[in-house]
Amino acid sequence: MEKKIKRQESFSATFLLLAVSFVVCLISSNLFASKIFSLYGFTLSGAVIIFPISYIINDALTEIYGYRKARLTIWIGFLLNLLFVLAAQLVMLLPGAPFWEGEEAFATVFSSTPRALMASLLAFLVGANANAIIMSKMKVTNSGKNFSARAILSSIAGETMDSLIFVPVMFWFLPWMEMGKLMLGQIVIKVTYEIVILPITKLVVKRIKRMEGEDVYDYGISYNPFKLSDY
Numbered sequence: 001m002e003k004k005i006k007r008q009e010s011f012s013a014t015f016l017l018l019a020v021s022f023v024v025c026l027i028s029s030n031l032f033a034s035k036i037f038s039l040y041g042f043t044l045s046g047a048v049i050i051f052p053i054s055y056i057i058n059d060a061l062t063e064i065y066g067y068r069k070a071r072l073t074i075w076i077g078f079l080l081n082l083l084f085v086l087a088a089q090l091v092m093l094l095p096g097a098p099f100w101e102g103e104e105a106f107a108t109v110f111s112s113t114p115r116a117l118m119a120s121l122l123a124f125l126v127g128a129n130a131n132a133i134i135m136s137k138m139k140v141t142n143s144g145k146n147f148s149a150r151a152i153l154s155s156i157a158g159e160t161m162d163s164l165i166f167v168p169v170m171f172w173f174l175p176w177m178e179m180g181k182l183m184l185g186q187i188v189i190k191v192t193y194e195i196v197i198l199p200i201t202k203l204v205v206k207r208i209k210r211m212e213g214e215d216v217y218d219y220g221i222s223y224n225p226f227k228l229s230d231y
Contacts, residue, residue, distance in 0.1 A: 014212055015065060018057055019073045025054040026077045027084050030120055035039060035183070037102065043184045045170075052193040055158060058131055059151045061206050066216030067136040072228055074128050078121060123166035129225040133159025136218045144217065147205070148198055152191070159190045 029136075032046035061070040088110045096103040134154035142150065163186040169178055174182065194201075209215050222230065 012212055012214075014208055015061075015069065018061055019076065022054055022057045022061070022073055023077045023080050025050050025057065025180065026120070026124070027081050029054065030085075033119075034109070036171075036190050039185075039189075043191060044136075045182065048186060048189050048193070051194055052159075052190045055128070055131055055155050055190070056194055056197065056201050058128055058156065058158075059135055060201065060208070062132045063134040063139065063147065063150075063205055064212065064216065066221070067132050067218045067223065068230060069222060070132040070136075071129065071225060074124070074132070074225075075228060078124070081120065083160075089223075090205055119166045119169035122169060123162045123164075125225065126165060127158040127162030130161050131155060133223050134158070136223075140219060146216070147202060151193060151198060151201065155194045156187075156191050160187050163187045163190070 029047035029051035030050075032049060035046035037044055037046065039180060058070055058074070061073055092107060092110055131154045134157055135150050138146075138150040138154065163183045167183045167186060171179060
């Protein structure tokens with residue numbers, strides 16, 4: 001049974017805005033993932049610039065609307081991500097105009113997207129669902145208190161699982177030492193990112209709850225990540 005402050009329409013404009021933002025972050029991170037850079041001794045993927053935002057949105061969706069809608073959003077993100085990757089591969093097959101000089105650069109950017117998609121499918125399905133499940137269960141256990149602790153702990157678990165799967169699949173060609181540095185850097189930077197922005201996240205979540213009249217507690221629901229019929 002599900003406890004709510006108030007029930008509104010199934011999909012409000014605010015929920016749709018969060019869901020669309022989540023999808024944009026996911027697709028963008030796949031494009032940025034192929035660039036590796038160094039920052040204060042950490043070796044990082046370009047995806048760290050925007051990918052943590054998807055986890056922040058995931059926290060907000062789970063906290064406000066419950067795990068079932070967060071799970072639905074995750075799968076919608078993957079389906080649209082798949083559409084994007086397939087479209088990119090189709091465009092790559094089109095013959096370039098004789099005067100166009102960007103063929104090689106275009107291929108460099110988009111040729112990595114199938115591998116990024118595979119890595120994301122394996123990593124994000126585990127990481128994002130773990131993040132949402134932990135967030136959801138802790139909310140019920142703590143009676144809605146300690147949002148900060150729930151957000152941080154769920155993010156640490158989710159981001160760790162995500163990085164431990166994503167990096168080896170995406171960057172299988174790197175030496176083990178470099179791969180380890182990349183994974184550690186990803187986890188530290190992503191979690192730090194979320195901690196720094198946590199005060200803003202709390203304010204946004206509180207405001208949306210008040211505006212939407214939504215505050216879902218996931219009592220008695222299924223945490224099966226493949227069960228999409230009960231959102």
